[in-house]
Amino acid sequence: MEVTRAMPVPDYEVVIGLEVHAQLLTRSKIFCGCSTAFGAAPNAHVCPVCLALPGALPVLNRQVVELAVRTGLALGCVVQPRSVFARKNYFYPDLPKGYQISQYEAPICLGGEVAFDLDGAARRVRLTRIHMEEDAGKNLHEVAVDGGSGVDLNRAGVPLVEIVSEPDLRSAEEAVEYLKALRAVLVWLEVNDGNLEEGSFRCDANVSVRRRGAARYGTRVEIKNMNSFRFLRQAIDFEVRRQVEVVDGGGEIVQETRLFDPDRGETRSMRSKEEAQDYRYFPEPDLPPVLVDEPLLARARAALPELPRPRAARYQRDLGLSPYDAGLLVGDRALADYFDRALAAAGGGPERAKKVANWIIGELSRLMNETGRGPADWKVTPAALAEVVRLVEAGAVSGAGAKQVVEALFREGGDPGAVIALRGLAQLSDAGAIEAAVDRVLAASPAEVERHRSGKKDLTGFFVGQVMKALGAAGNPGVVRALLQKKLGGG
Amino acid sequence: MSDALTHLSLGEASERLADRSVSARELAEACLARVAGTDDRVGAFLRVTAERALAQADAADRRAAARDRRGPLDGVPIALKDLFLTRGVETTAGSRMLEGFVPPYDATVVERLEAAGAVSLGKLNLDEFAMGSSNEQSAYKPCRNPWDLARTPGGSSGGSAAALAARQCFGTLGTDTGGSIRLPASFCGVVGLKPTYGRVSRHGVVAFASSLDQVGPLGRTVRDVALLLGAIAGRDPRDMTSSARPVDDYLAGLEGGVAGLRIGVPREWFAGGVEPGVEREVRGALARLERGGAALVEISLPHTRYGIGAYYLIATAEASSNLARYDGVRYGLRAREPRGLAEMYAESRRRGLGAEPKRRIMLGTFALSAGYHDAYYTRAQQVRTLIRRDFDAAFERCDVVAGPVSPGPAFRLGERSSDPLQMYLADVFTITCNLAALPGLSVPAGLAGGLPVGLQLVGRPFDEATLLRAARALEREVGPLPAPPLPAGAA
Numbered sequence: 001m002e003v004t005r006a007m008p009v010p011d012y013e014v015v016i017g018l019e020v021h022a023q024l025l026t027r028s029k030i031f032c033g034c035s036t037a038f039g040a041a042p043n044a045h046v047c048p049v050c051l052a053l054p055g056a057l058p059v060l061n062r063q064v065v066e067l068a069v070r071t072g073l074a075l076g077c078v079v080q081p082r083s084v085f086a087r088k089n090y091f092y093p094d095l096p097k098g099y100q101i102s103q104y105e106a107p108i109c110l111g112g113e114v115a116f117d118l119d120g121a122a123r124r125v126r127l128t129r130i131h132m133e134e135d136a137g138k139n140l141h142e143v144a145v146d147g148g149s150g151v152d153l154n155r156a157g158v159p160l161v162e163i164v165s166e167p168d169l170r171s172a173e174e175a176v177e178y179l180k181a182l183r184a185v186l187v188w189l190e191v192n193d194g195n196l197e198e199g200s201f202r203c204d205a206n207v208s209v210r211r212r213g214a215a216r217y218g219t220r221v222e223i224k225n226m227n228s229f230r231f232l233r234q235a236i237d238f239e240v241r242r243q244v245e246v247v248d249g250g251g252e253i254v255q256e257t258r259l260f261d262p263d264r265g266e267t268r269s270m271r272s273k274e275e276a277q278d279y280r281y282f283p284e285p286d287l288p289p290v291l292v293d294e295p296l297l298a299r300a301r302a303a304l305p306e307l308p309r310p311r312a313a314r315y316q317r318d319l320g321l322s323p324y325d326a327g328l329l330v331g332d333r334a335l336a337d338y339f340d341r342a343l344a345a346a347g348g349g350p351e352r353a354k355k356v357a358n359w360i361i362g363e364l365s366r367l368m369n370e371t372g373r374g375p376a377d378w379k380v381t382p383a384a385l386a387e388v389v390r391l392v393e394a395g396a397v398s399g400a401g402a403k404q405v406v407e408a409l410f411r412e413g414g415d416p417g418a419v420i421a422l423r424g425l426a427q428l429s430d431a432g433a434i435e436a437a438v439d440r441v442l443a444a445s446p447a448e449v450e451r452h453r454s455g456k457k458d459l460t461g462f463f464v465g466q467v468m469k470a471l472g473a474a475g476n477p478g479v480v481r482a483l484l485q486k487k488l489g490g491g
Numbered sequence: 492m493s494d495a496l497t498h499l500s501l502g503e504a505s506e507r508l509a510d511r512s513v514s515a516r517e518l519a520e521a522c523l524a525r526v527a528g529t530d531d532r533v534g535a536f537l538r539v540t541a542e543r544a545l546a547q548a549d550a551a552d553r554r555a556a557a558r559d560r561r562g563p564l565d566g567v568p569i570a571l572k573d574l575f576l577t578r579g580v581e582t583t584a585g586s587r588m589l590e591g592f593v594p595p596y597d598a599t600v601v602e603r604l605e606a607a608g609a610v611s612l613g614k615l616n617l618d619e620f621a622m623g624s625s626n627e628q629s630a631y632k633p634c635r636n637p638w639d640l641a642r643t644p645g646g647s648s649g650g651s652a653a654a655l656a657a658r659q660c661f662g663t664l665g666t667d668t669g670g671s672i673r674l675p676a677s678f679c680g681v682v683g684l685k686p687t688y689g690r691v692s693r694h695g696v697v698a699f700a701s702s703l704d705q706v707g708p709l710g711r712t713v714r715d716v717a718l719l720l721g722a723i724a725g726r727d728p729r730d731m732t733s734s735a736r737p738v739d740d741y742l743a744g745l746e747g748g749v750a751g752l753r754i755g756v757p758r759e760w761f762a763g764g765v766e767p768g769v770e771r772e773v774r775g776a777l778a779r780l781e782r783g784g785a786a787l788v789e790i791s792l793p794h795t796r797y798g799i800g801a802y803y804l805i806a807t808a809e810a811s812s813n814l815a816r817y818d819g820v821r822y823g824l825r826a827r828e829p830r831g832l833a834e835m836y837a838e839s840r841r842r843g844l845g846a847e848p849k850r851r852i853m854l855g856t857f858a859l860s861a862g863y864h865d866a867y868y869t870r871a872q873q874v875r876t877l878i879r880r881d882f883d884a885a886f887e888r889c890d891v892v893a894g895p896v897s898p899g900p901a902f903r904l905g906e907r908s909s910d911p912l913q914m915y916l917a918d919v920f921t922i923t924c925n926l927a928a929l930p931g932l933s934v935p936a937g938l939a940g941g942l943p944v945g946l947q948l949v950g951r952p953f954d955e956a957t958l959l960r961a962a963r964a965l966e967r968e969v970g971p972l973p974a975p976p977l978p979a980g981a982a
Contacts, residue, residue: 048596052816054584055576055598055695057730087812089859091836098815151820280859282868285702285809287731 012209012247014240015217016169017128020182021160022192023135023200024067030134030159031058031101038198042140042152050153052096057286060085064159065290067191068108068132069300071161074189074307077112077130081292085132085284090277093151094137102162104281107131108290114165115309116181118174125178126166132290133160161191167206167217172236176229179203188308188333196227207236208253209243218243219253223267225260235260239267311336319343319353328361334375335360338382345386355389363403367410379413380406387416401425401473424472434467434475438483441466452488460484494528494658496521498974501661501715505563511555515548515566518661519610522568526612526659529977534634535644535654537573539613540580544568547610554608563718565608569662572651573614574621575601575706576695584697585619585629588817588824588843598695599730600664600706600723607722612660615650619845620814621666621699623647624674624917627908628847635904636678638942638975642901645675645917651709652679656975662710662719666696668703669802670896670921673933676709677896677945680935680972682716682962683709687953688928689734691720692727698813700806701732703925712971713934713963717741720955739956749964750784752957755889759795760920766899768939773895776936776946779968780893780961788889792881795923797874799915802922804858804871811855814848850911879927882949891961892949895920896933900942920947930955934962935972943972 029036032049048056072079086104109130116123137156141149163182169175183201186192194201203226208218223239226232238260243253257276258267306314308330315326329336339360346352364385368374385406392402397420408419420426441463442449452459460481467480496518499507507513523541530536551566560566576582576594578601583589597605604611618628626634626649634649636642637656644653648665652675655663665672667685676683684707691706698704708719721742726735756777761770781787819825819839826838844852858867885892897917907914924931929952933945946965950958 051821053576053594053596053822054582054589054592054697054816055594055693057694057732059729059731089812089815091815091818093818093820093832096816096821098818099812278861280812280856280861280864282808282812282859282864285700285732286698 011212012240012244013212013214014170014172014236015167015208015210015220016171016175016236017167017206017220018165018169018175018179019204019206020163020179021202021204022163022186024064024159024161024191025193026061026063026067026159028061029157030061030064030132031157034157036158038200040154042150043154045154046156050096050156052098058101058284060287060290061159064132065108065292066296066300067159068130068161069292069296070189070304071163071186071191072109072112072130073297073300073304074185075109075112075114075127075130075163077109077127079109079292079297080106082106083108083131083290083292085287085290086281087284089280092136093149094139094153094156096137096153096156100134100136101284101287102133103131105283106289108292114178114182114185116177118177123174123177125168128164128166130161130163133162134158135160167208167220172233172240175205175236176233179229179232184308184331188305190333196229199227202227203232205232205236205239207239207243209240209247218247219255221253221255221267222257223260224257224270225262231260231262234262234265235267238265242267305333308333308336315353318350320350321353321357325357325361328365329357332375338375338378341382342385345383346389347386352389355392356385359385359389359406363406364410367407378410380409381413384409384414384416391416391420395476396420397425398468398473398475398477400468404473434471434479435483437467437470437475438463438480438487441470442487449488460488463488493517493521494525497525497658499661500712500971501567501710501718502563502712504567504661505718508551508555508566509560509563515551515555515610516545518566519544519548519568519612522612522660525657529637529657529659532635532640532977533637533653533657533659534632535616535650535657535659536570536612537583537585537614537616537629537631537650538581540611541613543580544610544612547605551608551610561606561608562722564604564722566610567608567662568610568612568660569604569664569719570612570615570651570654570660571601571663572617572621572648572665574617574666574697575664576697577601577611577614580614582614582697583631584621585617585631586817586844586848587630588840589697590824592823594695596695599692599727601695603723604664609662609722615648615654615663617650618647618671618847620697620810620848621647621668621671621704622810622847622851624670624914625902625904625907626650626653626675627904628845630845633904636901637977638680639901642903642942643678645678645897645901647671648675648683648709652676652681652683655679655681655709655711657977658974662708662715664706664719664723665709666699666704666706667921667925667931668699668705668806669925670918672707672709673896673921673931673945673947674917676933677947678901678943680938680943680945680975681709681711682713682932682934682966683707684716684720684932684955684958685924685930686720686724686955687734687930688925689732690724690738690930690953690955692723692725692730692733694727694729698809700809701813702809703802703806705925713959713966714742714745716932717745717959720959734953736953739953741956741959744956744960745963747960748783749780749961752780752785752891752961753788753889754780754785754961755788755790755885755892757790757792757795757885757892757894759792760894764898764919765895766939769895769897769899769944772937772939772944773946776965776969777893780965783964783968785961785964790885790888790892792878792885792892792923794874794877794881795919798878798923798926799919801871801874801878802918802926803854803915804867805875805926807851807855808858808868808871809855810848811852811859814844814852817843819843847911875926878923882923882927882929886951890951891957893961894947896945896947897921900939900944924949928952930958932958932962934965935969936965937969938972
């Protein structure tokens with residue numbers, strides 16, 4: 001049976017394509033040397049190019065090309081040896097030149113795909129293209145200047161890639177999973193920070209419906225202003241319901257652009273096709289064609305990191321990690337890189353992989369959530385974690401002791417051996433010292449000893465805990481248990 | 492005595508500065524006096540920056556006294572078309588739109604001339620945004636031809652040519668999009684060079700048509716033009732269309748003559764429509780070059796007749812986009828008390844822009860519009876390729892192409908201003924050189940009916956040196972034209 005989950009009316013098929021605008025993580029803008037930093041005072045990061053003063057000319061930031069190429073390679077696109085910037089002409093106060101420099105007929109990447117899982121099945125959504133362009137500024141109506149509105153051009157000229165999918169998506173849920181997967185890849189590649197709220201990763205959706213089995217697509221509607229995964233889902237669901245109602249009622253879908261209203265969970269008409277702008281694209285004469293030669297491609301390929309999905313697959317295949325653990329590790333490139341380094345330091349292999357992964361997914365993730373410090377800021381080095389794993393294996397510290405060691409290393413750093421010595425966490429196997437502790441615990445708990453001996457309840461575990469506590473977690477639990485059983489005279 | 496100084500060539504003035512028989516201040520004062528005595532009739536200057544010029548001259552004199560002259564331009568008074576941005580000095584592009592606009596930065600060519608020690612007397616008249624062939628489109632005042640004050644100096648760099656003919660300065664810079672240096676040079680009897688596209692930086696030059704605009708020098712002698720070109724040419728990292736090709740030494744081979752030089756004479760440039768006096772002088776000049784050892788080769792540039800059509804589509808298309816930044820938002824003229832954004836745009840542009848820019852914006856917008864784009868803009872680009880191939884084929888058989896600059900000599904003010912098409916036809920022989928991105932030069936060939944006639948020479952890409960050498964050979968025969976009958980202070 002076909003899964004129709006978000007489908008309001010099973011007679012219809014939903015067709016969705018997404019256009020994603022992702023800000024590239026460069027320090028300077030795409031066509032000038034101004035900073036791309038977010039949050040500065042209005043118009044703090046502007047120059048004659050940003051302000052479109054007469055005579056100002058764009059100079060392409062080569063790093064933008066490198067990041068776009070990296071993105072294209074990671075997504076399996078065909079990187080074009082020659083691509084061309086074009087002017088998209090329209091008037092708006094936040095667009096200082098009266099045109100946006102973008103790419104039109106000859107984008108830097110064609111084809112490609114985004115892979116993700118949906119309901120446990122692998123999905124691949126085709127990409128149409130990726131092109132480079134500049135961001136616009138921002139109109140400020142809330143800070144009136146002399147009774148008028150202001151324009152902040154800090155964002156004007158910030159580099160973007162627009163990633164356009166084929167209309168391969170068939171539900172809101174699938175669109176969300178696609179977007180999450182794409183975002184994960186871009187963040188993993190360190191080309192984008194993945195921030196939907198600040199608008200450095202944003203998406204428009206083209207949505208249409210058609211009767212199941214129809215050969216032609218329905219008329220599409222473009223939806224804008226969805227700055228979270230939840231809003232994307234809401235907007236598409238609303239739009240699909242709206243379109244199905246129109247078609248069911250014998251009406252026709254009007255090609256238009258609609259704005260999502262997050263307060264009401266609805267889309268509202270913004271402009272119709274008739275009002276749509278004629279952008280009068282033509283090749284940007286101020287910029288030569290962008291040439292991507294073989295050395296640049298080779299450099300980009302060499303710098304391409306192993307991507308999350310292949311990496312998770314490798315963790316399962318070669319290291320025997322569970323899909324769940326592998327998925328957690330590749331959820332964050334820094335975490336996965338930390339895992340790889342710690343495992344290498346520990347000597348590698350599936351047995352140690354499981355132990356290293358457990359530390360990262362367990363104790364270190366807990367501490368990361370508690371402190372908000374990412375792997376880059378951890379004071380416990382991968383080599384130190386590997387040393388802890390080896391010390392536990394050698395019986396030099398107990399599991400409980402090791403937890404204390406790792407927490408101490410996480411907070412203060414240092415050498416595991418030194419932490420163990422300083423905190424007295426060396427595991428005691430010396431029967432004399434342990435026996436003394438056992439005697440003290442039993443003497444201090446006559447009631448529990450009585451209950452245990454009476455056979456009413458097996459309190460061995462309780463006594464082990466008490467002894468370990470008395471030993472500051474330094475006792476070898478095996479030795480403790482054996483001694484207790486001897487003294488309590490039980491089996 | 493001091494007025495006699497103004498009749499020196501730039502090269503002569505430079506030599507006098509070098510042997511210290513004249514000071515930069517004396518030269519500057521002589522020029523300023525000449526401007527004061529003649530410009531109420533000529534109208535070459537939109538702005539005279541006397542104080543600034545004298546300060547620069549004094550600085551040059553101090554360097555000369557310290558035996559620290561920067562080179563041949565140090566202390567030489569020049570002037571700039573008001574299309575070049577000059578930091579701290581109003582720059583209008585001949586438009587009301589930019590009245591009062593004081594740029595915060597210098598054009599690269601301005602920087603380079605100042606670094607060479609040149610003394611700038613002020614800003615020269617032009618057709619608004621360099622759009623015109625008569626200088627009558629200046630929003631401020633017409634410029635007149637010093638040879639006949641009832642006639643235009645040609646355009647758009649009318650002020651740049653007229654100022655030289657009127658002996659107001661020793662060298663000027665202009666820009667040439669479709670003949671805007673060569674036509675006024677021809678009409679005013681001076682030498683003007685449009686370099687190869689990319690030879691000189693466009694950074695800081697108010698853009699008209701970016702793929703055609705090129706900055707170039709004008710002078711009273713070929714040597715003066717060679718000196719100025721050497722100072723401004725070369726790669727500029729702020730203009731990505733500027734060429735990294737090394738700059739030739741334009742003086743080195745200047746006196747080499749034309750023996751063995753193959754001069755191509757295009758059939759189509761004499762195929763009727765050329766006034767007899769112009770044809771006589773041009774053919775006379777070719778005969779002189781032939782006597783000097785050059786070989787005349789008849790060639791064909793079959794696509795010449797499509798040039799005007801292609802040019803007025805490409806140039807207007809780019810202009811419609813380049814002029815979009817004059818929107819009243821950030822600088823320049825803004826409509827007072829507009830009711831809403833649309834009215835602010837419309838009113839600011841209606842008031843700020845003159846008839847010719849408006850006409851070209853409309854033409855260009857139309858050419859780029861959906862449904863017409865392929866028939867006009869795309870087709871014009873194809874014609875451009877054919878025109879370039881014409882020249883490539885011609886340069887298999889000759890080293891330079893020679894012919895008239897324009898079908899007629901300077902026309903009367905008002906004669907063509909009511910008929911834009913007639914005006915556009917003045918550019919029929921000059922625009923193909925811009926479309927093909929080739930260097931072109933106008934050098935005086937003689938006088939027809941008391942009016943100067945220029946010989947146009949077009950060269951291979953970046954072969955300005957050969958053009959200058961051939962022009963110099965003709966100049967040796969014809970001599971620079973005498974000063975036009977324009978007594979100083981006779982007003």
